[in-house]
Amino acid sequence: NAGVTQTPKFRVLKTGQSMTLLCAQDMNHEYMYWYRQDPGMGLRLIHYSVGEGTTAKGEVPDGYNVSRLKKQNFLLGLESAAPSQTSVYFCASSRDAPSTDTQYFGPGTRLTVL
Amino acid sequence: DQQVKQNSPSLSVQEGRISILNCDYTNSMFDYFLWYKKYPAEGPTFLISISSIKDKNEDGRFTVFLNKSAKHLSLHIVPSQPGDSAVYFCAALSNDYKLSFGAGTTVTVRA
Numbered sequence: 001n002a003g004v005t006q007t008p009k010f011r012v013l014k015t016g017q018s019m020t021l022l023c024a025q026d027m028n029h030e031y032m033y034w035y036r037q038d039p040g041m042g043l044r045l046i047h048y049s050v051g052e053g054t055t056a057k058g059e060v061p062d063g064y065n066v067s068r069l070k071k072q073n074f075l076l077g078l079e080s081a082a083p084s085q086t087s088v089y090f091c092a093s094s095r096d097a098p099s100t101d102t103q104y105f106g107p108g109t110r111l112t113v114l
Numbered sequence: 115d116q117q118v119k120q121n122s123p124s125l126s127v128q129e130g131r132i133s134i135l136n137c138d139y140t141n142s143m144f145d146y147f148l149w150y151k152k153y154p155a156e157g158p159t160f161l162i163s164i165s166s167i168k169d170k171n172e173d174g175r176f177t178v179f180l181n182k183s184a185k186h187l188s189l190h191i192v193p194s195q196p197g198d199s200a201v202y203f204c205a206a207l208s209n210d211y212k213l214s215f216g217a218g219t220t221v222t223v224r225a
Contacts, residue, residue: 042215097205105157
């Protein structure tokens with residue numbers, strides 16, 4: 001079991017460029033999440049999904065889009081990157097809702113936008 | 115505005131002693147609380163949780179205490195071990211799917 005994996009581990013973008021972060025889980029989990037972590041702040045939820053084909057906005061969704069075409073994958077897209085999106089991005093998954101099941105996190109993607 | 119606050123960014127403790135990490139929250143709708151542990155270059159991993167109907171939950175060396183009236187919870191690690199050196203995040207859940215995290219406390223256990 002690889003658990004939750006994230007691709008890529010590091011990326012540097014120029015302002016205005018686009019990119020997609022890939023999250024994959026092999027635990028057959030229904031729920032998947034994207035968070036960002038900034039210095040001095042806790043993880044903040046960007047978007048989440050409660051099942052294949054579904055997505056929902058989290059706390060800080062602006063500037064991001066997501067897709068969950070396959071149950072095991074959750075993609076986070078930045079259409080036009082901005083320096084404010086420099087952050088560490090974590091993907092997580094859980095079998096059930098957070099109130100009843102633990103979230104398992106990937107190792108993170110460190111993104112720098114110049 | 116952060117609804118979950120960890121006011122101590124760092125904590126240094128001698129091996130074998132107790133580590134006490136504190137967390138305060140503002141949203142009275144939070145009904146489930148969790149602690150996550152994070153090593154460098156890794157994602158957070160679940161450590162221990164507590165429901166709002168309890169005031170204490172224990173798992174081995176880790177105990178979480180909840181004081182609802184004060185909107186405060188704490189994590190006790192006894193005894194502290196070098197492998198406990200990590201960043202600890204407090205998180206809280208309300209009735210939806212969103213976890214609110216504190217900024218984290220970096221614990222350093224000295225030999």
